[in-house]
Amino acid sequence: MITVKEIHSKKELKQFVKFPFKIYQDSKYWVPPIIRQELETFNKDKNPIFEDAEARFFLAYKNDEIVGRIAAIINWLEVNNQNQKKMRFGWFDFIDDLEVSKALLNEVNRIGKENNLDYTEGPVGFSNLDKVGVITEGFDTIAPMITWYNHPYYVNHYKAHGYAIEKNYSESRFPFENVKPEFFKKAQELIKRRYQLKALKFTKTSEVMPYADKMFDLFNESYSSLSSFVAITDIQKAYFKKKFISFINPDYIKFVVDKDDELVGFAIVMPAFSKALQKANGKLFPFGFRHILKAKTNSKDVIFYLIGIHPKYQNKGVHAVIFNEYYETFRKLGIETCYRTPELEDNEAIHKIWKHFFPEVYRRRKTFRKPL
Secondary structure, eight states: OEEEEEOOSHHHHHHHHHHHHHHTTTOSSOOOOOHHHHHHHTOTTTOGGGGTEEEEEEEEEETTEEEEEEEEEEEHIIIIISOOOEEEEEEEEEOSOHHHHHHHHHHHHHHHHHTTOOEEEESBOSSTTSOBOEEEEOOSSOOOTTSOOOOTHHHHHHHHTTOEEEEEEEEEEEEGGGOOGGGTHHHHHHHHHHHTOEEEOOSSHHHHHHHHHHHHHHHHHHHTTSTTOOOOOHHHHHHHHHHTGGGSOGGGEEEEEOTTOOEEEEEEEEEOOHHHHHHHTTOOTTTHHHHHHHHHHHOSEEEEEEEEEOGGGTTTTHHHHHHHHHHHHHHHHTOOEEEEOOEETTOHHHHHTTGGGOOEEEEEEEEEEEEO
């Protein structure tokens, strides 16, 4: 018999966070989160997303053993401002037992109906900066730290419970040797002169911070037309600055500004921390922090985390300025492979800017939907 329990205590929340460590303990490709950071994500006093969203957390038990987990999420900005009456769910992990996954999804459906929502979609997080999607192809590659990993049987559970595909995402990679400067070197000089643009170089995190709010504003503006987009609020900006910006090598943050010092384009790249996080196994201390710091400075693989261009400058080649800056940085650091985070497959604009690098799609993932 399957029992599902809503959790409230700190002890139970830690069990929720640590459950995947059990079902992926023998996986070469799963990347464990830092337990403390994951707990802070779910802490209503620390994560400002709870100003505009709510989440309830559930654990499934079989014979008094934890066999599954799920987070039921409502983003009220999405529901009220965009009239997207969506019941979100994420952090959905379970053993290969259809009764377990069904019992957990039933809790999500119940909450959605209680709040007069129209449908459920998942796996997704609170916002567009969270993890998204269940892997449907490409299980034999280590997962980036900013995505979820899952066993192949997960997909069968969605189908068995009547969920339909909602969105398709792809992840791609290309060797740095594919990056040929002739595709952007001359173009970026012309673009900078034509539109009176300049690229900003940073060596310290403190130099980035004065532009960080503008970056999030531009992120909101450049991604607003995409399906599923929920804008980042002012209070969330402060949180993300603290959580992410200080964690990134400032050499990997590139901004392009106009003659009035207004931001027109940006990109954030992160070192590949996956192997370091596997060694850390969820803990920063005593040795996990050392592995992460080593990866921050020595990793030869990088992940393009975010890239945004002001709508007024889209299709005008501003990305060539950004790529030129990264080319110089990556060449000096000996970068070998570039990865891209999950991108909507119908986002033609973003796919076009990578075409000259001949990227290889190595993983696909989807979200699933069901009416309430």
